[in-house]
Amino acid sequence: MTAGVELRDLRMTFGSFTALDGVSLDIAAGEFVVLLGPSGCGKTTLLSILGGFLTPASGSVHIGGQDMTRVAPKDRPTTTMFQDYALFPHMTLLDNVGFGLRMRGMGRRARWGKAQEMLELVGLPDAGGRYPHELSGGQRQRVALARALAVDPQVLLLDEPLGALDLKLRRQMQDELKTIQRRVGTTFVHVTHDQEEAMAIADTIVVMNAGRISDQGPPRAVYLTPRSLFSAAFMGEINLIPGTGDGGGGGGTFRTPLGTLPLPASGAQTLCIRPEAIGTQPAALPLGPARLVDSAFFGTHHRCHFAPLAAPDLRLIAHLPQGAEPQPGMETPLFAHTHTLLEGHP
Template identity: 55%
Template sequence: MRFGGKVALQGINLTIEAGSFVVLLGPSGGGKTTLLNILGGFLDPTEGRVFIDGRDVTRMPPAKRPTTTVFQDYALFPHMSIAANVAFGLKMRRVAKDQQRIRTERALDMVGLGHTAARRIHELSGGQRQRIALARALVVEPSVLLLDEPLGALDLKLRRQMQEELKLIQKRVGTTFVHVTHDQEEAMAIGDVIVVMNDGFIEDIGSPERVYLQPSSRFTANFMGDNNLIEGSITDAAGERIHVETTFGGFSLTGKADKGAKVALSLRPEHLHPDAAGERAKIGTAKVVESGFFGTHHQCMAKLDGSDNTVKLRLPQKQMIRPGEALTLYADPADMVLLTR
């Protein structure tokens, strides 16, 4: 997909399983909203085809596609009642009035707002408006529901609540959801599949657990939450076992790479420990530079002795730590992820 001389999307080959909750995740300018607009018919792709339920819908206008879209600003009509807002799509499709009423009531009940049918939009909270927008989109029974950062305008507590509700509603109705966000925690909370996008490409795709714990690139490792990247090179490779030499020492782990290759090891903060239990390897002695309490844990930045390198780690909730304190750090090689790109 091109806009003038700029390539917005390139090499996209994405299959979405019916009935799944797919999240398009990435930074601003990564191409996720462009891809969503192509799926919804609001943009015509420069090349390639779009298929929904086995039908080629590439040149089909939005109103005729088996999709509906929930936008960040909800796009609700302030002069209409809540019921009229929800029934709008049915009216445009010339659905019989008795069916409009039945399906509208069902949709409002589904989002827990049946009691608001006679009210106007300005009488509702932000979270309620989001649910009305969702009801209006689902009442027409689309094959695919597209959500363009619909929770972005909500405060943190309400956003977390709506994430849970979105997930429950999606499982209840069984409609395919494609949700755009730049919030990694939101993506992991709601998605069956996460598609990580960067600079118009798909960087990674998989379950939240796989993408977080086994990222396939440096970009994904850094974008999906806090991470420590340890640069190194392969000094030995035999079958599925390799040895990586880094500034923190040498580590033997499972993986495939050519001897002499420049690689990186991804190590999440929660996988650094101040004790040598189990099969953990010593990373080094470090001095705590910063420490903050995050409720469930203490998050620290520590500088390794004899090096300019700093690492981020998480310590248990009850373990008090202060800047200036020294720690000996260990990590299980099984938690280290080999990255070749």
């Protein structure tokens, strides 16, 4: 089974600190949603309220159309998977995975059968008789996932479950987590501060800041067309160039430290350009000539710092192709093939 989630105007304070400030969010049944943001942004508080571990000061939580705002965690159709996995060291993996079923009164044979099914789902079909200390970090993570799914939750809540893994294993588990979610069809709500992780697994990314939702949408939209300056800056590297538009017709003009650019801007706005959108080949938006200050080879690209001749103190970050041969001191015209304009200045 799976269910949709409706969060309405959630507010939560801890003393004088406002953890959530009027958060509303709709999650479709079977959707993989990632709550993303820096420490203290409210994402873990929101997950705790959804799981019933915290009661909001105001607002409501509906799961599958039922009001769950003040329902205890054990009575909700949710299961939470924590970062430390919390496996019982004295139990075999079959007993660990079947523990929730045991608490619900299921007989040994039936729960072991279900536990074995879940271990097969996460790629550990022959590990039922082993103990947690015999496993790698990635294997323990899989067992914790199997245990969480064994009770057939309508919504699975994941609190930074991949945070303790090394980079290579984390990327592997990201792929496996998404594959398993598609197979079981359960609604997943996943908390992380890792932008790359969010991009890899999410159907929808919800970017949070200071207790509010700053942006939300599919990974591509949140990255390429952010709705706020915070979201633009948080989702990886970006060049932020403040300017003022004249609001005129015919495309208008936009005055920046680089000079006047042909952009339909009005008032104080910021030009946002991803490093990979800047190159030396003619494109839609000319940025003027610049001098290469330094560069580093990252395998897939050269990460370059350019100083525009019109604004020598400004730095533009560009990702030039793998086959380029950037030399410090060289001068070249720069162009941007995509950009976003957002209200205000950083």
